[in-house]
Amino acid sequence: MGLYERALPLVYGYLLDRCGDVATAEDLTSETFLAAARAAAADGGTQPVEVSIPWIFGVARHKLVDHWRRRGRDERLQDELARLQADVDDPWDRHVDALTAARVLRGLGGHHRSALTLRYLDGLSVPEVAEVLGRTVHATEALLVRARVAFRTGYEQGEGHG
Helix, strand or coil, X not given: CCHHHHHHHHXXXXXXXXXXXXXXXXXXXXXXXXXXXXXXXCCCCCCCCCCCHHHHHHHHHHHHHHHHHHHHHHHHHHHHHHHHCCCCCCHHHHHHHHHHHHHHHHHCCHHHHHHHXXXXXXXXXXXXXHHHHCCCXXXXXXXXXXXXXXXXXXXXXXXXXX
């Protein structure tokens, strides 16, 4: 039996125990093995990676932490949107608006969602967002303009259709 066949059920079980959601555990397991394959195949001039089950578990732990960070960002988004809507008289309207905005953000393409999250939730400057995304500042500014338009369009179309 190969390493993949031995490691797959162990990694999946590990991730499922920690995230409690089958779909998320499946996604994280897939991400883990893709990242492990990329790292093992990379020739960056460093010492070659010795692929083993403990090493794959290390990759899985990193993917799980990334997942928790993304989830924390989503929660911060909902909190921030609720705070921004504090001038609305009805608390239920604030809650619905925050949920709609979070749903719209989740529905955007990954590049738009990443740019908006880094800029407005994590509070990074445009040059910092550009560095994280591996883009030029000019390209990042253009991306943010398109992302804001996509968000606004999605929000206006989805408003009240929670």
